[in-house]
Amino acid sequence: MNQEAFDLLVLGSGAAGEKGAAQAAYFGKSVGLVEPEPSLGGATAGTTVPSKTLRETAVALSGLKARKLHGVDLSLRRQATVKDFLRHEQTVKGAEQTRVLNNMERHNVKIFSGMGSFVDNRTIRVDRTGEAPVYLEAKVILIATGSSPRRPDGIPDDPRIYDSDTVLTMQGMPKTLTVLGGGVIGCEYACTFSALGVDVTLVNAVETLLPFLDPAISNALKPAMERIGVRMQMPEMFNTCTALKNGIKISMESGLELTSDALMLATGRNSNTAALNLDAAGITPGKFARLETDKNYQVVHPETRKPVSGIYAVGDVIGAPALASTSMEQARYAMIKAFNLAPYKSHVAPILPMGIYTIPECFGAGLNEIECKEQGIEYVTGNAHCEHNARGMIIGDDDGFLKLIYEYDPDIEKPMVLLGVHMIGEIASEIGHLGLLALLSKATSDLFINACFNYPTLGELYKYATYDAMGARARRSTG
Amino acid sequence: MNQEAFDLLVLGSGAAGEKGAAQAAYFGKSVGLVEPEPSLGGATAGTTVPSKTLRETAVALSGLKARKLHGVDLSLRRQATVKDFLRHEQTVKGAEQTRVLNNMERHNVKIFSGMGSFVDNRTIRVDRTGEAPVYLEAKVILIATGSSPRRPDGIPDDPRIYDSDTVLTMQGMPKTLTVLGGGVIGCEYACTFSALGVDVTLVNAVETLLPFLDPAISNALKPAMERIGVRMQMPEMFNTCTALKNGIKISMESGLELTSDALMLATGRNSNTAALNLDAAGITPGKFARLETDKNYQVVHPETRKPVSGIYAVGDVIGAPALASTSMEQARYAMIKAFNLAPYKSHVAPILPMGIYTIPECFGAGLNEIECKEQGIEYVTGNAHCEHNARGMIIGDDDGFLKLIYEYDPDIEKPMVLLGVHMIGEIASEIGHLGLLALLSKATSDLFINACFNYPTLGELYKYATYDAMGARARRSTG
Numbered sequence: 001m002n003q004e005a006f007d008l009l010v011l012g013s014g015a016a017g018e019k020g021a022a023q024a025a026y027f028g029k030s031v032g033l034v035e036p037e038p039s040l041g042g043a044t045a046g047t048t049v050p051s052k053t054l055r056e057t058a059v060a061l062s063g064l065k066a067r068k069l070h071g072v073d074l075s076l077r078r079q080a081t082v083k084d085f086l087r088h089e090q091t092v093k094g095a096e097q098t099r100v101l102n103n104m105e106r107h108n109v110k111i112f113s114g115m116g117s118f119v120d121n122r123t124i125r126v127d128r129t130g131e132a133p134v135y136l137e138a139k140v141i142l143i144a145t146g147s148s149p150r151r152p153d154g155i156p157d158d159p160r161i162y163d164s165d166t167v168l169t170m171q172g173m174p175k176t177l178t179v180l181g182g183g184v185i186g187c188e189y190a191c192t193f194s195a196l197g198v199d200v201t202l203v204n205a206v207e208t209l210l211p212f213l214d215p216a217i218s219n220a221l222k223p224a225m226e227r228i229g230v231r232m233q234m235p236e237m238f239n240t241c242t243a244l245k246n247g248i249k250i251s252m253e254s255g256l257e258l259t260s261d262a263l264m265l266a267t268g269r270n271s272n273t274a275a276l277n278l279d280a281a282g283i284t285p286g287k288f289a290r291l292e293t294d295k296n297y298q299v300v301h302p303e304t305r306k307p308v309s310g311i312y313a314v315g316d317v318i319g320a321p322a323l324a325s326t327s328m329e330q331a332r333y334a335m336i337k338a339f340n341l342a343p344y345k346s347h348v349a350p351i352l353p354m355g356i357y358t359i360p361e362c363f364g365a366g367l368n369e370i371e372c373k374e375q376g377i378e379y380v381t382g383n384a385h386c387e388h389n390a391r392g393m394i395i396g397d398d399d400g401f402l403k404l405i406y407e408y409d410p411d412i413e414k415p416m417v418l419l420g421v422h423m424i425g426e427i428a429s430e431i432g433h434l435g436l437l438a439l440l441s442k443a444t445s446d447l448f449i450n451a452c453f454n455y456p457t458l459g460e461l462y463k464y465a466t467y468d469a470m471g472a473r474a475r476r477s478t479g
Numbered sequence: 480m481n482q483e484a485f486d487l488l489v490l491g492s493g494a495a496g497e498k499g500a501a502q503a504a505y506f507g508k509s510v511g512l513v514e515p516e517p518s519l520g521g522a523t524a525g526t527t528v529p530s531k532t533l534r535e536t537a538v539a540l541s542g543l544k545a546r547k548l549h550g551v552d553l554s555l556r557r558q559a560t561v562k563d564f565l566r567h568e569q570t571v572k573g574a575e576q577t578r579v580l581n582n583m584e585r586h587n588v589k590i591f592s593g594m595g596s597f598v599d600n601r602t603i604r605v606d607r608t609g610e611a612p613v614y615l616e617a618k619v620i621l622i623a624t625g626s627s628p629r630r631p632d633g634i635p636d637d638p639r640i641y642d643s644d645t646v647l648t649m650q651g652m653p654k655t656l657t658v659l660g661g662g663v664i665g666c667e668y669a670c671t672f673s674a675l676g677v678d679v680t681l682v683n684a685v686e687t688l689l690p691f692l693d694p695a696i697s698n699a700l701k702p703a704m705e706r707i708g709v710r711m712q713m714p715e716m717f718n719t720c721t722a723l724k725n726g727i728k729i730s731m732e733s734g735l736e737l738t739s740d741a742l743m744l745a746t747g748r749n750s751n752t753a754a755l756n757l758d759a760a761g762i763t764p765g766k767f768a769r770l771e772t773d774k775n776y777q778v779v780h781p782e783t784r785k786p787v788s789g790i791y792a793v794g795d796v797i798g799a800p801a802l803a804s805t806s807m808e809q810a811r812y813a814m815i816k817a818f819n820l821a822p823y824k825s826h827v828a829p830i831l832p833m834g835i836y837t838i839p840e841c842f843g844a845g846l847n848e849i850e851c852k853e854q855g856i857e858y859v860t861g862n863a864h865c866e867h868n869a870r871g872m873i874i875g876d877d878d879g880f881l882k883l884i885y886e887y888d889p890d891i892e893k894p895m896v897l898l899g900v901h902m903i904g905e906i907a908s909e910i911g912h913l914g915l916l917a918l919l920s921k922a923t924s925d926l927f928i929n930a931c932f933n934y935p936t937l938g939e940l941y942k943y944a945t946y947d948a949m950g951a952r953a954r955r956s957t958g
Contacts, residue, residue, distance in 0.1 A: 015934065044934075052935055053873045060539065092872045099867065324934035355933030363933075388578065393571045394532045427906065433913055433930075433938040440930055441920040451912075451919055454834030454842070455494065455523075455803035456531055459912040 002134045004110075006032040008335070009124055009138040011116045011276070014042020015324040016315030017144035018100050020331030024140075025107035027341050032136050033109050034116035034126050040104065043146050043316065044324045045096040050168050053092055055188065055357055058195035059426075112136065117277040121311060140310050140338045143291060143299070144331065145276065147269035147316040150288065152180075155265065158243040163265045164189070173198055174261035178250060180238060182209050184322075184356055186266030187225070191359035194229045201258055203250070204234035210356060212320075214368035214422040216383075216403050221424060224360055224399040233258070238267075271317045283308050290319045297334035312338055326352045353436050355429035360400055363432030366420035366439045367405060378408035379419060380476065382469025386425050389464070390456035400425020402461040404435065406445060406469050410477045415444035416469065423461075431458045438462075445470060481613045483589075485511040487814070488603050488617040490595045490755070493521020494803040495794030496623035497579050499810030503619075504586035506820050511615050512588050513595035513605050519583065522625050522795065523803045524575040529647050532571055534667065534836055537674035538905075591615065596756040600790060619789050619817045622770060622778070623810065624755065626748035626795040629767065631659075634744065637722040642744045643668070653677055653740035657729060659717060661688050663801075663835055665745030666704070670838035673708040680737055682729070683713035689835060691799075693847035693901040695862075695882050700903060703839055703878040712737070717746075750796045762787050769798045776813035791817055805831045832915045834908035839879055842911030845899035845918045846884060857887040858898060859955065861948025865904050868943070869935035879904020881940040883914065885924060885948045889956045894923035895948065902940075910937050917941075924949060 007029035010021045017033065018040070025031045039045070104111060114128035119135065126134045149163035162170060164185045175198070179190045182204025194200040202225070209221050222232060237253040241263070248263040271289040278285060286292045286302035291313040294300050299308045312334040315327035329349045335341070356362040372379045386392025386400035405420035421435025438447055448466040453459045486508035489500045496512065497519070504510045518524070583590060593607035598614065605613045628642035641649060643664045654677070658669045661683025673679040681704070688700050701711060716732040720742070727742040750768040757764060765771045765781035770792040773779050778787045791813040794806035808828045814820070835841040851858045865871025865879035884899035900914025917926055927945040932938045 049869055049873065049935065052870075056873050092869075095872055096869060325931055328934070329931040349929055349931035352931050353933055355936065390528055390571075390575060391531075393574055394528065394535050427909065429933045430906065430909060430936050430938055433932060433936065434916055436930065436932075437913055437916050437920075437922075437926065440926060441916075441922060443916075443920060447916065447919060450828055451915065452804055452808040452828035452831050453912060453915075454832055454908040455807070456528065457834065457909050457912065459909055 002132060003137065004032065004134070005137040006030045006110075007138060007339070008032070008140045008142060009034065009116075009136055010109075010142045010144060011124070012042055012144035012146055012315070012317075013037075013040040013100060013104075013111075014144060014146055014315060014327070015044040015048075016327035016331040017042065017142070018103060018331075019328040020142045020144060020314060020335050021109045022103055022107050023332045023335040024339060025109050027339065029339060031107070031109045032112060032138065033104060034112045034114065034124060034136070036113075036115040038113070039097045040100040040111070041093075041097045042144075045093055045100065047165065047168070048324055049092055049096050051164075051188070051192070052357060054168070054196075055192045055359070058192045059359055061195055115275060117275060118279075118281040118283075119277075121281040121308065140312065141281075142331065142334060142338075143273075143276070143311065143313040143317055144315045144327075145272040145317050147271045147322070149265060150268045150270045151265055152238055152241075152267050155241050156243045158248065160243070160248050160261065161241075161263045161265065164269075167264055170262070175199060176247070176260035177201070177262045177264060178203060178248070178258050178260040179264045179266055180250065181266035181268065182206075182234060183266060183268065184210065186264075187221070187358045188356070189264060189266065190230045191225060191228060194225075195359050199231075199260075200229065201231040201233060201260065203236050203238070203252070203258070204232070205237055207235045209234075210362065213354065213356070213362055213364050214403060214420070215370060217362050217364065217422050217424050220399060220401070221358060221362060224424060225358065227399065228359055269316065269322075271319070273317065281308065281311060283311065288319070291317050293318055296337040297330055298337070310338070321352070321354065323355070325355065351436060351439050353432060355432065357429065360397065360425045361428035363421070363423040363428040365432060365436045366418070368420055368422060369405065372405060372419065377419065379405050380408050380416070380469050380472040381405050382465040382467070382472060384461040384463075384465035384468060386458065386461070389458060389461055391458050391460075392425070394456060395426055397426050400428070402431070402435075402465045404462070404465045404469055406466075406473070408473060408476070410473075412470075412474050412477050415446040416473065418443050418445070418447075425458070427458065431461070434459060434462055481611060482616065483511065483613070484616040485509045485589075486617060486818070487511070487619045487621060488513065488595075488615055489588075489621045489623060490603070491521055491623035491625055491751075491794070491796075492516075492519040492579060492583075492590075493623060493625055493794060493806070494523040494527075495806035495810040496521065496621070497582060497810075498807040499621045499623060499793060499814050500588045501582055501586050502811045502814040503818060504588050506818065508818060510586070510588045511591060511617065512583060513591045513593065513603060513615070515592075515594040517592070518576045519579040519590070520572075520576045521623075524572055524579065526644065526647070527803050528571055528575050530643075530667070530671070531836060533647065533675075534671045534838070537671045538838055540674055594754060596754060597758075597760040597762075598756075600760040600787065619791065620760075621810065621813060621817075622752075622755070622790065622792040622796055623794045623806070624751040624796050626750045626801070628744060629747045629749045630744055631717055631746050634720050635722045637727065639722070639727050639741045640720075640744065641741065643748075646743055649741070655726070655739035656680070656741045656743060657682060657727070657737050657739040658743045658745055659729065660745035660747065661685070661713060662745060662747070663689065665743075666700070666837045667835070668743060668745065669709045670704060670707060673704070674838050678710075678739075679708065680710040680712060680739065682715050682717070682731070682737070683711070684716055686714045688713075689841065692833065692835070692841055692843050693882060693899070694849065696841050696843065696901050696903050699878060699880070700837060700841060703903060704837065706878065707838055748795065748801075750798070752796065760787065760790060762790065767798070770796050772797055775816040776809055777816070789817075800831070800833065802833070804834065830915060830918050832911060834911065836908065839876065839904045840907035842900070842902040842907040844911060844915045845897070847899055847901060848884065851884060851898065856898065858884050859887050859895070859948050859951040860884050861944040861946070861951060863940040863942075863944035863947060865937065865940070868937060868940055870937050870939075871904070873935060874905055876905050879907070879937075881910070881914075881944045883941070883944045883948055885945075885952070887952060887955070889952075891949075891953050891956050894925040895952065897922050897924070897926075904937070906937065910940070913938060913941055
């Protein structure tokens with residue numbers, strides 16, 4: 001029997017699998033990586049990067065609009081397909097896949113092409129087309145198999161109905177599009193297609209978009225998306241879907257009916273665990289086939305919370321936040337715990353930022369206002385608006401703002417400790433990093449007050465939001 | 480006689496004057512501000528903001544090109560004028576001027592419209608059109624009168640010849656443009672016009688562009704500018720200029736002749752001190768009418784270095800770096816020193832970043848490699864290239880990179896102290912701020928290694944440049 005042994009076996013080569021494999025290999029562990037797809041990179045290379053490429057096109061176009069240009073003739077060709085906008089998508093995607101492959105080779109990770117499934121809690125069988133299966137053994141197994149779109153019941157089979165895995169194959173731009181689901185994926189695609197000139201309606205089951213963000217940011221996102229043309233229907237519960245000759249009709253429980261040229265389902269994702277033969281390893285998946293883990297990312301039973309020794313899970317397969325960035329950190333952290341890489345124990349991100357690629361972008365790191373209240377922390381907030389910032393004015397960002405949360409200290413002579421950083425606006429995913437680094441450095445208001453920022457930049461928002469928070473503190477302390 | 484007394488008098492209402500006035504007023508000083516122009520804001524509102532508005536248009540257009548779009552028809556109308564591209568320039572400029580006015584009013588700064596000149600070292604006379612002059616007295620006088628373009632000898636009077644104060648009034652887009660001078664202004668405009676579709680030749684007297692930047696950045700700027708279409712002639716010394724019927728011809732000392740539809744002079748600036756009657760205050764200006772100062776920005780004699788008590792100068796009037804950002808900090812610092820605002824003495828930016836708005840942008844903060852060598856500091860460098868970064872690939876940035884300089888520590892278990900941050904690339908003026916905050920926090924390599932950055936972002940470059948520096952350290956320590 002064809003059998004090999006490793007210190008670590010990784011199932012899946014997306015962002016999480018890649019970084020987990022590299023981390024263990026870097027510390028001298030022997031690593032095998034199992035991937036059923038013909039190229040490495042998983043959803044990160046296959047979906048995240050192409051969708052962000054499409055989004056950049058949309059942003060560039062809507063940016064031109066926001067900049068109120070004159071002297072430029074700009075038109076979208078209606079017959080253009082998504083593929084047209086992704087002219088260099090293949091290059092970017094290919095480069096990313098090659099980068100992953102090179103990274104694995106550099107770390108001497110052995111790659112097994114095929115579908116992996118458990119034989120027992122230490123053995124993986126890899127099924128390969130036209131070849132005998134291989135059996136791999138390891139002390140530690142890292143599951144990073146990702147997730148797949150979940151379709152509500154009663155959705156007909158129709159080429160005009162897309163999900164997040166198929167939307168990038170769309171032929172021709174629809175005139176009208178309904179996006180069902182207002183989570184991260186639904187919001188991001190609604191913005192992208194709207195900025196590309198499609199008439200988009202977003203349907204959301206609850207009243208608030210992205211409720212995990214600071215309330216000021218979620219509340220600002222709705223009107224900002226409406227301003228780029230997204231129509232909102234919320235809260236609306238999905239009831240039925242019918243394929244008509246002239247479009248796809250969805251009916252909501254309220255009686256509302258929407259018909260559009262195309263429908264995109266963004267109704268959540270199920271974890272890719274069905275083919276793993278989890279029973280053989282003593283693993284029980286939870287709701288939506290999700291793996292549940294303890295804080296070290298070791299797999300646990302969904303009810304008893306009993307850990308399954310030596311088996312870890314990271315990335316989309318364990319559910320939210322399901323971002324490439326956080327998945328990579330989960331993988332690094334899991335490997336440090338699994339192999340007790342003691343001197344590097346502290347080398348793990350203590351704060352995970354949220355970057356949401358809507359138009360405008362959203363960002364959050366550290367505590368939000370709801371968390372401060374729940375934890376009984378005394379705080380003050382300070383805001384700075386892009387429309388009052390020189391660069392914000394130049395780029396025509398009328399919606400964006402930065403919100404900083406500081407721990408309240410009544411002594412107005414003392415600096416205040418930064419607790420949370422929240423932003424909506426163009427390149428908020430980048431500008432938010434300034435606050436992230438400040439949080440990691442346990443910075444106080446002094447950092448931003450003492451900094452000289454380039455002019456004109458959005459970075460200056462930190463100085464003015466901090467002044468605003470200091471003013472709020474002074475009014476509270478003295479009034 | 481119409482006379483008033485203040486704690487502080489400020490001459491000029493640009494970025495430097497505004498911040499100096501606000502700083503002193505915030506600490507309870509009575510402040511008068513003298514401005515000859517009808518609206519406040521100086522060159523910052525009048526030139527910096529409009530030129531950056533034009534640049535954003537150019538960036539948006541060249542960004543679309545870099546993103547290799549398909550399915551979008553984009554064309555520049557040749558007959559378009561600079562004014563067409565500045566459709567919302569008036570809005571931005573007006574908003575900035577109003578912001579300055581509001582800021583002065585909020586701080587109870589009294590504004591005097593008219594030309595100010597010294598009567599003696601404590602008295603300023605303000606000449607107002609159609610009214611009697613006012614005489615103002617103050618213990619401290621802050622000169623922030625800025626600078627004006629300097630023309631080389633032998634430049635004819637011709638409407639096709641522009642300088643940085645007149646270029647934004649250009650009618651029609653020239654087909655060809657020669658920019659004489661490769662300093663910040665020359666490089667920035669050469670990029671903007673090239674990205675707007677003008678055939679631009681940049682003539683520079685020396686071999687290196689922006690030699691105050693880290694050599695890796697200045698060396699990378701030349702090919703990056705060439706890639707967006709700027710033709711370079713350097714080193715070339717200007718000799719003569721002739722206005723021909725079909726263009727403006729300049730001849731260089733080497734014999735090189737260049738004829739183009741328009742010529743832009745970016746040959747340095749003279750300080751605006753001629754009308755100040757400096758003699759009366761015992762002040763002698765230096766080369767290019769520049770005021771020289773000590774490290775507290777108190778005016779000194781250019782040769783004897785003897786300070787002129789109570790008279791400070793900040794911003795463009797004292798020469799390089801002459802950036803809005805640094806001018807504001809100089810003004811705040813000067814006021815803290817002038818009025819001995821003791822508890823706030825430390826509240827001053829210890830590091831001044833350089834943000835250059837070329838296409839791509841350049842950034843520098845902290846020590847560059849030449850300075851490390853001069854100071855005998857042992858260091859290692861680490862680079863990360865945008866073309867290997869997911870967001871860099873998406874936006875098509877093939878030239879950009881981040882270079883970090885760390886203090887060399889042979890113990891590979893120990894974090895290294897960050898010394899310098901240098902970048903070229905799209906939004907480098909913003910991304911560079913991450914490094915600026917790290918320098919201000921006296922951060923080590925651990926900060927970036929432990930941070931979780933959003934994906935895809937350019938912010939990730941910091942992690943990978945740090946890995947690169949750690950690799951360089953390991954090779955040096957063990958090899």
